[in-house]
Amino acid sequence: MDYRVNDIDRVIKNAINVMEESKYQIFEIAESAREELLKISRELESVMKETAETIDKVDQLELDYRRARIRLTEVSKDFIRYKEADIKSAYETATQLQLDLMVFREKEAYLKARRDDLQKRVKNVELSIERAETISSQINVVLDYLSGDLNQVTRILESAKNRQLIGLKIILAQEEERKRIAREIHDGPAQSLANLVLRTEIAERMLAKQEFRLVQDELIDLKRQVRKGLEEIRKIIFNLRPMALDDLGLVPTLRKYVQDFEEKTRIRTLFETVGREIRLPSAMEAGIYRLVQEAYTNAMKHADPTFVSLEITYQPDRVKIVVHDNGAGFHADLIEAKAKDSSHFGLIGMRERVELLEGRMEIESTIGEGTKIAIHIPVNAEQRKE
Template identity: 65%
Template sequence: MNVEVDAIERVLKNATEALESSKYDIFEIGEAARQERESLAAELQRVMDELTETIQAVDRLEEQYRRSRVRLVEVSRDFKRYGEKDIREAYENATQLQLSLTVNREKETNLKSKRDELHKRIRNVERTIERAESLFSQMNVVLEYLSGDLGHVTRILESAKNRQLLGLKIILAQEEERRRIAREIHDGPAQSMANLILRTDIAERMLAKGELGVVKQELGDLKRNVRTELEEVRKIIFNLRPMALDDLGLVPTIRKLTQDFEEKTKIRTKFELRGKERRLETGMEVALFRLVQESLNNVAKHAEATFVTVELSFTAEGGVRVVVADNGVGFDLSKWSARAHAGDTKSFGLVGMRERVELLEGKFEIESNVNAGTKIAIEIPLDDGTKEDANHG
């Protein structure tokens, strides 16, 4: 038996060394991609600035060319006031302006093409960074477990307390991915939309000098649409990773979630807090927030409810209890259980919630009847380590 353990330990050691080496290679790939993204972003800004100047130049040249043609017609018709020299100068001026206008239009087209190409390259580089970060994170998780001896791994698997920790680590890994996506959306599309609003302001000022009222109105509509999209992106960011969860904690974040839910769905929503509020371990707060969020999503999709309550309780025993109840159409629990056992995909939502609660050593209960609403109750105990962390947090 000892020989087998030694052989396994040698395999684990070799695998660990290989993963460590590959991990830093991936890190270097990610760093190189970040530097390339910064360089491309700087180049894109330069192109955007030059494109703005070129567009303005094209507008000026178009106006000058229009006036030169009017001048050419004028001197060509009035032979009493203007001679051959005046006609030649007017013709040469119009020709020169036409040439300059053609050159600048071509330059504008090329700059727009270069801008689009840079956007495409930046997106490709960001995908490379995303893959590198994902692989780096996954390899860290693997290395964390491979770095212990076999006896330590066995003790982890046999310990109920550490099974809860394993569940928290899984949730934290998922949340880290959500946080990264939120950061990228914030730095990418949200910034681009904000820049678009600025550019439409510039376009409006330029157009205000002429009599293009219809175009100006269209630009105003575009700006309003972009602002709407920007707000949608910000909502996506909140759904991916509510920053209030880190800054303020679970209670204010769930309170805001219920307020937003009521505003969006028009379902009257009441939030109740019981017990003494306190901060919990980060992974536990994330897990509870996601469970409440998914419960409300189920109400919006399936319940046909007009009223829902969310109750969050910090129990005297040190645990946390969440109850989400609605006055909707409800369902037959026995039929739901049968569908869940049969693998019906429509039952995966509640089944997945129950499995996540069980990973945290908690209890998950459903009460529902047809035309009598649904109540979901979740109770999760906090072990000594979690409570201690929360008290110090």
Template identity: 65%
Template sequence: MQVDVFDRVIKNAINVMENSKYQVFEICESVRAEREALNNELQLVIEETKKMIDTVDRFEVDYRRSRVRLTEVSRDFKRFNEEDIRAAYEAATQLQAQLAIHREKELHLKHRRDDLQKRIKNVDKQLERAETLVSQFGVVLEYLSGDLNQVTRILESAKNRQLLGLKIILAQEEERKRIAREIHDGLAQNMANMVLRTEITERMLAKEAYNAVKNELSDLKLSVRSGIEEVRKIIFNLRPMALDDLGLVPTLRKFVQDYEEKAKIRTKFEMVGKEIRLPSGMEVAIYRLVQETFSNVHKHAQATHVTLELTFQQQMVKLTVSDNGMGFSTENIDKKIANGTHYGLMGMRERVELLEGRMDIESTVGVGTKVSMVIPIKSDSREE
């Protein structure tokens, strides 16, 4: 390919990426505005709900008093005549109707509040995906906008190609760190809503509305537990902090132990050779590869045992994951991966190729599967 043709292709790609980036940015701004509007509406609904609960409480007290009054006038015929009984009955009936109407309004407001919270959660997910796309566009444009000769040298140099892959992986991990921080900070809003619901429950408890309190507390407890579990899981999956603090081997050992406990699949971890601290991006990539491989075993293999073997050598790191699952036919497996039939394997192979590695798959139906990944270590990419 001639340089001028290559340059024209690059420029066209940059133009398309720039236009797409601005479009996604506009989507981000629109989603942010929608989120703000939904949040304002939610606060109004929460306030209306609190007021309606107070109103219902007052009507319940008045209705109970009217029932007591009706019972009193109905029993004492000496003190009260039929007109008094009729008036007491009409008052009780009217209060009962008003109570039913306001209870229905309270229920409607609660449903509306829950619906708004779900919509805000969905909007947050859309915003997260859009911001991820903007960040990824920026990473790609940074490399495409560089000097053409520099791009050519990168493509011709094996060492620089690996460094390019490491930079892309590091950029992805930085984005995951940012998302993790945003999720952590955004949790405060959800917790504030839970606090408001707790205050409402306390008021209901003071009014002795025990059945309503019980239902509200049950829903609140489930929401808190689910939210905390989900946030912890997302934050840990986005960035396992143990990689930075302890290194690859202890992190993988802990991952295997947790996997055995959660998946109920017996696991074994073996390390061969002397551990070498690798660049952060490479360690993250290896961790993601193990994570994806074990996830595939859990989803598809129906295995009862899985083994991870991590081998350190002078010039390479080798990962081998073996299971005793149902296996599959490897006929034309490379073609199927290339065509996107096996998305998980395709993503793993792309990640390995970014590091200039090689991935091999051996599988026999009814026996099990063995996935081997070899990643070269450049002499200047070690960390003592």
């Protein structure tokens, strides 16, 4: 027994050393990405400033060129008042302004393309930093577990009730973080974007009167992008935490989700409940909602069904969730072997989420006949009181 403990201890120490090294490497990657982000941001700021100046210059050149052409027309028609030298001067001025206008329009197009490219690079680098920080955080969590008292962890894991409590606390922490982010996005970027849309509409009307077509087109494009961003942020807010889950409960929220799913995908749906509905702990309701959401998303992406049904059964000691589709189906016994396959990754994630709730998931699927996913989540009296 001592020999096995020593082996386990050695394996854990080796794993800790590897993770510590990986953590340092991830930190270096994140720092390098931050330096690159700072460099790109500075360049983007410079390009945006130069773009604005060039747009102003193009506007001014267009105005000057129109005036020069009017002047050239005037002197060309009146040979009494104007001499040949005046006509030549007006012609040269108009020609030079035309050339300058062409050059600055090319410069404007180049700067806009450069600006768009830099904005995409900034977004990609920010995403890389976020992923690196997420991985680093996950490694810290694993290191905390591995560095702790193995005997104590074993004793905790021997208790089914405590294991489920750990899962509920993890889910609750995740959902609290989602609610915080949802509030911040709603109070910050969403309000700012709405204000930007209003201001661009006002600017568009003002510019239309002065016939600055290029600037007007730019503002119209800006308004379109801002509206698109606002729509995406609102979707993010809903996906992070459906407000109805806290206010109305699990069943009404799922009923609304199923209805929205049918309207969006044109896939027929059916939602039924069996037994007397009871309110579950907030974390458990959130976990069940995410499971159903993942099941429907998987069916839409990979099964190509025409019908998806959801049935929730409330029993004295458990909640049963059944999602059934009539899609393409697959070999259910090969899921674990294909865990790295993107088409099965969602089911693996669902299984892990079910295990956090100390539940079990059963999958029945046949090629060409669809898939049935049954999830059993245990519920005890203490959880109902929370």
